[in-house]
Amino acid sequence: MNGTSFIVAPGTDFSLAKRPTRIDPFCTSKDEYRKLFRHHVKCLDTHQRLQYAANCQAILLIFQAMDAAGKDGAIRHVLSGVNPQGCQVFSYQHPSATESQHDFLWRTTCDLPERGRVGIFNRSYYEEVLIVRVHPELLQAQALAEPMVDADAFWKQRYLSIINHEHHLHANGTRVIKIFLHLSKDEQRKRFLNRIDDPTKNWKFTASDMTERGFWDNYQAAYEACIAATSTPESPWYVVPADHKKTARLIVSQILLYTFDSLDLHYPTTSAERQQELVAIRRTLDI
Structure with missing residues (x-):
């Protein structure tokens, strides 16, 4: 299992309906799951330490999904063992008035990870071709120089802007990984009910969650079009079955490990001059 089987191959016919929301678990018991997941987390920490030391590549991990x-x-489980110094998490909600006065890629650009770090976007600039496509009235707040006349042309231009943006990031040392957690409508219903019935989870549920659930088919169509248009060889989309949380977390952690392996990172080499300096310092410490 390296996660590559969940990639959306660029230029191929893509249908969310043909992608599973649930697969057979990789582990047959809770103990087996804990052991494997702890191993993944330990490996991720080791890889990130190397990434931090090498200081030449960044990773941007983007999560998109339906509510719940x-x-x-x-994010919490997969990165639980990674040093906070090497990891940055940003969540995006409705754009502020200031953010709406800029192009749709502006507000996330300042949060891009530095070299040597993993950046996580909980939702992202993709909201501008997802929720905004489902609710095009939101475009009114953006005061666009050229209002949308031809809808197909408008969204194709936004997809192209995203592809160019991610190509620029890749060319400058940021590997972009995009994960869509593929949840079924029935599983979302069960999780909503759990949030209502469990007092400790009431805060997670809002009336707007039910409102957006009413647009389920519209969102599925928006995600399908977006993923098909913006999955590229260098910045692919992974459609991860999400009905079973533990299986989804294992897949996500393996995708991240696979990405780290592909970077072929090495600890910085020490020059002869620096080695002599360290030898001299050691002599001083030995006195």
Whole structure:
């Protein structure tokens, strides 16, 4: 399992309906899951330490999903063992008035990870081709220089802007990984009910969650079009079955490990001059 089977191959016919929301678990018991997941987390920490030391590559991990798909839990568990110095998490809600006065990529650009770090976007600039596509009235707040006349042309231009943006990031040392947690409508219903019935989870549920659930088919169509248009060889989309949280977390952690392996990172080499300096310092410490 390296996660590559969940990639959306660029230029191929893509249908969310043909992608599973649930697969057979990789582990047959809770103990087996804990052991494997701890191993993944330990490996991720080791890889990130190397990434931090090498200081030449960044990773941007983007999570998109329907409500209750498990984005927060995946982020919390998968990165639980990574040094906070090497990891940055940003969540995006409705754009502020200031953010709406800029192009749609502006507000996330300042939060891009530095070299040597992993950046996580809980939702992202993709909201501008997802929720805004489902609710095009939101474009009114953006005061666009050229209002949308031809809808197809408008969204194709935004997809192209995203592709160019991610190509620029890749060319400058940031590897972009995009994960869509693929949740079924029935599983979302169960998780909503759990949030209502469990007092400790009431805060997670709002009336707007039910409102957006009413646009389920519209969102599925928006995600399908977006993923098909913006999955590229260098910045692919992974469609991860999300009905079973633990399986989804294992897949996400493996995708991240696979990405780290592909970077072929090495600890910085020490020059002869620096080695002599360290030898001299050691002599001083030995006195």
